[in-house]
Amino acid sequence: MNLYEHEGKQLYKKQGIAIPKAVLIYRGEDIALAYDDLVVERVVVKAQVLSGKRGKNNGILFCNNQKEVVAAVEQLFTAQINGQYVASVYVEEALDIATEAYLSITYDTKTNQPVLVFSQQGGVDIEDVADDHIERHALDIRQKDIDVDIPFANELWHCFLEEDARLVEINPLVKTKDGQWIAADAKIALDDDASFRHKEDWVHYESRTMMGRPPTEREIAVEAIDQGEKYYQGTAGKYIEMDGDIAILFSGGGASIANMDALIKQGLKPANYTEYSGNPPREKVHQLAKIVLSKPGLKGLWIAGGVANFTNVKETFQGIVDALDEVKPTYPIVVRRAGPFEKEGMQLMEDCAKRNNLTMQLFGKEMSMTESAKVLAEQVNATV
Ligand code: GDP
Ligand code: MN
Secondary structure, rough: OOOHHHHHHHHHHHOOOOOOOOOEEOOOOHHHHHHHHHOOOOOEEEEEOOHHHHHOHHEEEEEEHHHHHHHHHHHHHOOEEOEOOOOEEEEEOOOOEEEEEEEEEEEOOOOEEEEEEEOOOOOOOOOOOOHHHHHEEEEOOOOOOOOOOOOOOHHHHHHHOOOEEEEEEEEEEEEEEOOEEEEOOOOOEHHHHHHHHHHHHOOOOOOOOOOOOOOOOHHHHHHHHHHHOOOOOOOOEEEOOOOOOEEEEEOHHHHHHHHHHHHHHOOOOEEEEOOOOOOOHHHHHHHHHHHOOOOOOOEEEEEEOOOOOOOOHHHHHHHHHHHHHHHHOOOOEEEEEEOOOHHHHHHHHHHHHHHHOEEEEEOOOOOOHHHHHHHHHHOOOOOO
């Protein structure tokens, strides 16, 4: 889970990292009152979105009085920053910046250990900083304290460990004109696989999606199914809603991403991203498929996956068939799948298509997934 700046800063503060004085404003709250409570004249008004680069994309505004702040906050609430929904606005005391540095800790996938990255040249993207201006310190995950002589290095390390983070970043780490170090920004990615260790803390975070907007009713519904699940939690548990009209039921992580590209290349637009591999039980697939098919305005359904290793094609298809029996879509359906019990699975689909009079084309491994996207596109275009 990625945190908003204001949430990240609270975790930094807990460890003794200095953060600017600030107030958080949600939609509908009294902006003028919040600003007055802050008792700071010069402020930075910052859109709270999950993407970075707000500075370059009108998400960071500088204000000198109440009138400007009210206008700035209202403006940010009507805007999207980097295509993302502005969840809240953070109004912060403006800093008198002498220098901007960069400090982060993350996992280095090459050395398989955490690495602390520091640069005197912060504020900009670290990718744009010349390599000889970047310090890297490999860290030992077993050590409670680190011996790195950089402001807030140890505090950030404690934050990284205690919160089970995958990334903690301060960019810029500001040195003010009176010589104080302070975290002007916060970017934290928490490790979802460690969520069970932080249940009490994490429930307080407002819900969010990878799309940087509040979850849709269907996304919430899919999450609820997954929560009720113990053994199969995480399988058939992902539904990301998109703007298009082609319903998606994919299996196989890597193939699914390639399939999204193939679909878009055919000029079709996905209504969702859903991946149900991991051998989920029939009932779970049934509920998931029902939600996928409940989106209004669908023009096609693509059920695609590679050759499964152990996912039971019959069992999972039975779940989809249960949903098709209820929804009886009138739009074209293309299926491409192979793996254990594929024959029985395909038979179920065929029978379902017959009894409900569905427009369905079935393919096994003789047809590539990308090709089957083409078939779907032809069908959809012929229908419209
Ligand atoms: P990001 O673009 O999403 O990473 O947002 P940041 O919070 O890092 O802000 C972007 C830039 O705005 C920073 O690199 C600073 O140059 C500037 N900035 C942010 N806060 C302040 C502040 O309090 N005072 C001043 N003068 N500049 C700031
Ligand atoms: Mn930043």
